[in-house]
Amino acid sequence: SAQIRIGIAGYGNLGRGVESAVATNPDMTLVGVFTRRDPATVTPQLPGTRVFGWDALAGHEDEVDVLILCGGSKSDLPEQGPELAARFNTVDSFDTHARIPEYHAAVDAPARAAGRTALISTGWDPGLFSINRVYGEAILPVGETYTFWGRGVSQGHSDAVRRVPGVAAAVQYTLPSADAIAEVRSGTRPTLTTRQKHVRECFVVLAEGADADVVRKSIVTMPDYFDEYDTAVHFVDADVLARDHAGMPHGGFVIRSGDTGGGNRQVVEYSLNLGSNPEFTASVLTAYARAVHRMNAAGQIGAQTVYDVAPGLLSPKSAAQLRAELL
Ligand SMILES: NC(=O)C1=CN([C@@H]2O[C@H](COP(=O)(O)OP(=O)(O)OC[C@H]3O[C@@H](n4cnc5c(N)ncnc54)[C@H](OP(=O)(O)O)[C@@H]3O)[C@@H](O)[C@H]2O)C=CC1
Numbered sequence: 001s002a003q004i005r006i007g008i009a010g011y012g013n014l015g016r017g018v019e020s021a022v023a024t025n026p027d028m029t030l031v032g033v034f035t036r037r038d039p040a041t042v043t044p045q046l047p048g049t050r051v052f053g054w055d056a057l058a059g060h061e062d063e064v065d066v067l068i069l070c071g072g073s074k075s076d077l078p079e080q081g082p083e084l085a086a087r088f089n090t091v092d093s094f095d096t097h098a099r100i101p102e103y104h105a106a107v108d109a110p111a112r113a114a115g116r117t118a119l120i121s122t123g124w125d126p127g128l129f130s131i132n133r134v135y136g137e138a139i140l141p142v143g144e145t146y147t148f149w150g151r152g153v154s155q156g157h158s159d160a161v162r163r164v165p166g167v168a169a170a171v172q173y174t175l176p177s178a179d180a181i182a183e184v185r186s187g188t189r190p191t192l193t194t195r196q197k198h199v200r201e202c203f204v205v206l207a208e209g210a211d212a213d214v215v216r217k218s219i220v221t222m223p224d225y226f227d228e229y230d231t232a233v234h235f236v237d238a239d240v241l242a243r244d245h246a247g248m249p250h251g252g253f254v255i256r257s258g259d260t261g262g263g264n265r266q267v268v269e270y271s272l273n274l275g276s277n278p279e280f281t282a283s284v285l286t287a288y289a290r291a292v293h294r295m296n297a298a299g300q301i302g303a304q305t306v307y308d309v310a311p312g313l314l315s316p317k318s319a320a321q322l323r324a325e326l327l
């Protein structure tokens with residue numbers, strides 16, 4: 001069957017990850033990257049990748065089967081998601097958890113009106129971790145669910161810090177509490193507050209003339225990102241950030257600890273160990289682009305979440321092949 005034609009909207013860590021992920025999927029082809037910057041200043045990582053300006057999106061509606069939105073959740077996607085869902089089938093990784101219901105509604109109306117399919121908030125959290133939380137709670141209704149991340153680089157939090165006035169560059173690490181993890185693993189099913197589970201650590205390069213105290217306060221009080229955590233902010237020079245904080249490893253796990261009807265303790269765990277958070281997330285987005293292409297052809301339009309996607313739709317294998325693998 002014809003290849004799935006992919007577009008990339010926004011060319012940062014995630015956009016570069018999708019560029020390489022599409023190349024590893026033989027049923028897909030990359031139409032190009034669309035950036036808000038001057039395309040002449042943006043060098044693609046793969047030879048042959050075409051780079052267009054944002055305005056070129058208009059006119060590509062019939063060239064792109066699925067547009068993968070790689071903008072930042074803090075301030076790009078709230079604007080780009082609804083705008084682009086009116087014109088393309090889209091996939092995004094919107095991860096400002098507290099605002100997902102509002103974002104779903106904002107994307108659903110334009111997508112539905114245009115007969116398009118918009119899969120929001122996929123990746124790993126939200127995304128694969130969300131799916132495993134639902135599996136755990138549905139299968140073990142009597143129990144507790146715990147999610148831990150890191151130690152690693154949160155791209156959403158790093159993007160959010162980069163948007164703070166006075167910040168020239170930044171990286172945010174998430175560190176899980178070893179004590180909290182030990183308690184959960186001991187099976188005591190503790191009640192833990194957000195603050196008890198993780199701390200956050202930022203490395204920030206100040207912009208010329210910026211006030212460090214003002215920047216630090218903007219970060220640590222930021223709603224939906226930092227205000228519920230203990231957060232450390234370290235100011236470093238640009239060369240130190242580039243030397244010591246260029247990697248983007250991450251990972252974590254979801255645990256469901258519960259009791260079945262006969263009183264037996266059951267523990268379900270799903271974990272990730274990521275050498276590159278953006279490349280992994282991009283691989284998830286790309287697999288979901290295959291599902292969105294199929295869902296739209298089947299008339300499943302409007303905003304969708306990972307809970308609405310049958311797992312088989314992610315696979316390049318036919319339903320018959322998948323059935324054969326079940327045996
Ligand atoms: N659900 C999940 O599990 C996950 C979700 N995410 C989400 O992905 C989002 C994007 O992450 P990430 O790709 O790391 O963000 P980046 O900061 O790398 O990119 C965000 C946007 O910034 C612009 N940009 C990138 N590089 C530059 C540059 N050098 N100069 C100017 N502008 C630039 C790009 O837009 P343009 O090309 O138009 O200029 C890009 O789309 C995060 O905000 C997070 O919310 C990430 C990981 C996991």
Ligand SMILES: N[C@@H](C[C@H]1CC(C(=O)O)=NO1)C(=O)O
Pocket residue numbers: 095124125126149150152153154155156157173174250277
């Ligand atoms: N959305 C996260 C993916 C995971 C990582 C995370 C965190 O460290 O707070 N929360 O969810 C990201 O942008 O990296």
